Each structure stands twice: as structure tokens, then as C-alpha cells.
Amino acid sequence: MQELLWILLLPVAAASGWWAAKRSMARACEETDRLTTPAYFRGLNYLLNEEPDKAIDVFVQLLEVDSETVETHLALGSLFRRRGEVERAIRIHQNLIARPALAQEQRAQALLELGMDYMRAGLYDRAENLFLELKEMKLHVRKALENLLIVYQQEKDWQSCLKTAEELASLIDDSLSLERSHFYCELAEEALRKRQKDAADKLLKKAASVDIHSVRPLHMQAHMAMEQGDCKSAIHLMKQAVKKDAYYLPEVLPDLMECYRRLSDLPALNNYLQEFLGSGADVAVALSITEIISETKGESDARAFLSKEMHLHPTLKGLLHLIDLNASLPDIQAEQMLLSMKIHVERLLAERPAYQCRKCGFVANTLHWQCPSCRSWGSIRRKSEPEE
Ligand SMILES: [Zn+2]
Known part of the structure; x- marks a missing residue:
């Protein structure tokens, strides 16, 4: 409320002589007349009595929109939006735009503000139209494009995202290659859902070329290769992804296992994974090796490997798996003890976002390509477990 009062008192201060030195006397007198009417004080009264709606009605009627009061309206409107009172912000900005006397630059500013009000209210269609109008007017183009990009991502209109990102990239010091690469991936996902494999393939190649660090198109191409039964290509693509970003290894591990299993060549995967063992490695690596040993050499060897590994780099997930392996032993007492331990470990694990x-x-239990919180693309990755 303090902020609101300040904004509304500014014109009074300005008009009643505090800033009068900068204005012509005639103008100041005119302003004073308008702003010291009984209606103005009625408005202030509403405001002081915590009745902002009535106060706004009075002020909006009172403040004839001209070049002198537009700033006040804009400040009021953006204040309401920031406070989450979007309907009031919309009313103020609509009222501004409805005035035919408004200068073009001021009208553009009001359109931008109204667009942001609509976005805040979830009225994305309306917001989109306003930002497009600004782009057409060639005013506030950068802001309009930035907001359009948010709108299109919200609507999952990836084609428009791509177009907008390209336009925006030409205006700012950022190629937006990360974002554009993900937009191509999203389009590829859509194509795959429609069983349009050739189109998906082209889009993924585009995604990979736009951002050479991106692992997502490689993993998607690997999926497509797997579906066509081409496990060797899939493996090659997934290894390329890991080369670009070693943190991504746990995400491709299940698919790598599947490919090597289909090729009956699990020992080769074991060799590949050995390089990644060690401190700081994701426990998924040790668990995959355990699974491979269990399948190729038997459970006793697998148990021995994991015991040794957990001794060196203990993790909750690894311990849980070790309990599982030991629980299959015949000793009933050991089994009960292990099972009771397992419950605690499971609870601890469930509490930890991965x-x-x-x-x-932002923390999450699954991999989001776009962060739901800050909207960054490719910024979410698996947390490595701290050593206990
Ligand atoms: Zn984030």
C-alpha cells in the first residue's frame, strides 16, 4: 500500500509546486486544479481505508489520460501485476490503450504491459496477439519476442518457438543454440508420435548440429536405431552422448544394457563401464556391472564385486542392492535382519530427490528437459550421491 500511495502522490507533489520549477506556472496550476479536487481526496481516502478497488475507480476516472499521466497509470498497473492483482492491472492498462490520444510509444508500452498481465493471468492467446502487434509496430521488439518465446513454450508450439528464437537470437548476444536444439528435439518427439520417422530423423540431425554439446538428439536417435533392431548404431550413438557429457551415462545405461544383451555381448559393456568406476561415479555404474557379473558369472561373483565396491564407495542405493543380493542366502536370521535394514534404506532413498x-x-524425481521452475533447457541433471 505504501508503494501505491507514493505513486499516486507523485502527481500531487509535482503539480503542487515541489517540482514546479521545472514546469510552466500555467501548467502547474492546471494540474493542481485537477489533482486537488474533492474526488482526488475521496480516492486517497479509499486507499487509506484499504479499499483499493474503489480508489482505483476514482483515480482512473480522475486521471485524464494524457502525456502527463500515462506514466502514473503504467506505474500503477505494473505495481498491481507485481503484487499478483492481475485483474486490476488489466483494467488499468486496457483503460490506457482505449485512449485515442495516446502517443505511439506510450501505446506500445501499454500493450507490452497488458501482454504481461495476460501472461500472468494465463490468457496466453491474448498475450500472443499483443506481442505480435508490438513486433509489427517494430517497438519493444526484443521484449515482445522474449515474451512470445515464453508463451509458445507454455503452449508447446515448438515450431513457433523455433521461429521466435531465431528472430530473437539475431537481436541479442546469444545464439540460443541450447534452446533451439531442444525445440528441434520436441518437434522430433511429435514426429515420432505420428510415426513420421524420416521427419524425426531430419529434425534430430538439425538438433545435433544446432548445439554440438547436446546429448538429447543422440539418445533419441539411439532409440530409433534400437526400434529398427540396429543395436550397434544405437550403442555408438549412446557412447557419443556419454563422451559429450559423462553425467548422462546413467540415463543411457538401461538402453546400453538392453543393446549389449540383445547382441549377447555383456562382457564388452562391462569393459566399457570399468572406466567410469571410482569416486564420484554414479552408483548406477556399479549396479550395472553387478548385474552383468550376475548374468555372466553368477550371483556369488556379483555379490563379491558389489561388497568390495560398497566398501570403497558406499552409497545408499548400492547398499540396498547388496541387501537384496544377501537376502537370497539361505540363513533365515540374516534374511530377517537384512529385510529390516532394507526398509530404512528404502525410506532414506525415497526422501532424496534424484x-x-x-x-x-529445483529438485525433481524424474529428468525434465526443461526446468519447470526457471524454464532453462538441459539444466536438470542427476544428483550424484554424496559418500557416506
Ligand atoms: Zn531451474
Whole structure:
């Protein structure tokens, strides 16, 4: 409320002489007349009595929109939006735009504000139209494009996202290659849902070329290769992804297992994974090796490997798996003890979110390509378990 009062008192201050030195006397007198009417004080009274709606009605009627009061209206409107009172913000900005006397630059500013009000209210269609109008007017183009990009992502209109990102990239010091690569991936996902494999393939190649660091198109191409039964190509693509970003290894591990299993070549995967063992490695690596040993050499060897590994780099997930392996032993007492331990470990694990955004710290249980919190693309990755 303090902020609101301040904004509304500014014109009074200005008009009643505090700033009068900068204005012509005639103009100041005219302003004073208008702003010291009984209606103005009625408005202030409403405001002081915590009745902002009535106050706004009075002020909006009172403040004839001209070049002198537009700033006040804009400040009021953006204040309401920031406070989450979007309907009031919309009313103020609509009222501004309805005035035919408005200068073009001021009209553009009001359109931008109204567009942001609509976005805040979830009225994305309306917001989109306003930002497009601004683009057409060639005013506030950068802001309009930035907001359009948010709108299109919200609507999952990836084609428009791509077009907008390209336009925006030409205006700012950022190629937006990360975002554009993900937009191509999203389009590829759509194509795959429609069983349009050739189109998906082209889009993924585009995604990979736009952002050479991106692992997502490689993993998607690997999926497509697997579906066509081409496990060798799939393996090659997934290894390329891991080369680009070693943190991504746990995400491709299940698919790698499947490919090597289909090729009856699990020992080769074991060799590949050995390089990644060690401190800081994701426990998924040790667990995959355990699974491979269990399948190729038997459970006793697998148990021995995991015991040794957990001795060196203990993790909750690894311990849980070790309990599982030991629970299959015949000793009933050991089994009961292990099972009771397992419950605690499971509870501890369930409480720990596995993924986190590197940009804003948002935590999640599954991998989101776009952070739901800060909207960054590719910023969420698996948290490595701290050593206990
Ligand atoms: Zn984030």
C-alpha cells in the first residue's frame, strides 16, 4: 500500500509546486486544479481505508489520460501485476490503450504491459496477439519476442518457438543454440508420435548440429536405431552422448544394457563401464556391472564385486542392492535382519530427490528437459550421491 500511495502522490507533489520549477506556472496550476479536487481526496481516502478497488475507480476516472499521466497509470498497473492483482492491472492498462490520444510509444508500452498481465493471468492467446502487434509496430521488439518465446513454450508450439528464437537470437548476444536444439528435439518427439520417422530423423540431425554439446538428439536417435533392431548404431550413438557429457551415462545405461544383451555381448559393456568406476561415479555404474557379473558369472561373483565396491564407495542405493543380493542366502536370521535394514534404506532413498537444476536448484524425481521452475533447457541433471 505504501508503494501505491507514493505513486499516486507523485502527481500531487509535482503539480503542487515541489517540482514546479521545472514546469510552466500555467501548467502547474492546471494540474493542481485537477489533482486537488474533492474526488482526488475521496480516492486517497479509499486507499487509506484499504479499499483499493474503489480508489482505483476514482483515480482512473480522475486521471485524464494524457502525456502527463500515462506514466502514473503504467506505474500503477505494473505495481498491481507485481503484487499478483492481475485483474486490476488489466483494467488499468486496457483503460490506457482505449485512449485515442495516446502517443505511439506510450501505446506500445501499454500493450507490452497488458501482454504481461495476460501472461500472468494465463490468457496466453491474448498475450500472443499483443506481442505480435508490438513486433509489427517494430517497438519493444526484443521484449515482445522474449515474451512470445515464453508463451509458445507454455503452449508447446515448438515450431513457433523455433521461429521466435531465431528472430530473437539475431537481436541479442546469444545464439540460443541450447534452446533451439531442444525445440528441434520436441518437434522430433511429435514426429515420432505420428510415426513420421524420416521427419524425426531430419529434425534430430538439425538438433545435433544446432548445439554440438547436446546429448538429447543422440539418445533419441539411439532409440530409433534400437526400434529398427540396429543395436550397434544405437550403442555408438549412446557412447557419443556419454563422451559429450559423462553425467548422462546413467540415463543411457538401461538402453546400453538392453543393446549389449540383445547382441549377447555383456562382457564388452562391462569393459566399457570399468572406466567410469571410482569416486564420484554414479552408483548406477556399479549396479550395472553387478548385474552383468550376475548374468555372466553368477550371483556369488556379483555379490563379491558389489561388497568390495560398497566398501570403497558406499552409497545408499548400492547398499540396498547388496541387501537384496544377501537376502537370497539361505540363513533365515540374516534374511530377517537384512529385510529390516532394507526398509530404512528404502525410506532414506525415497526422501532424496534424484535430479536437480544446476541453474536454480529445483529438485525433481524424474529428468525434465526443461526446468519447470526457471524454464532453462538441459539444466536438470542427476544428483550424484554424496559418500557416506
Ligand atoms: Zn531451474
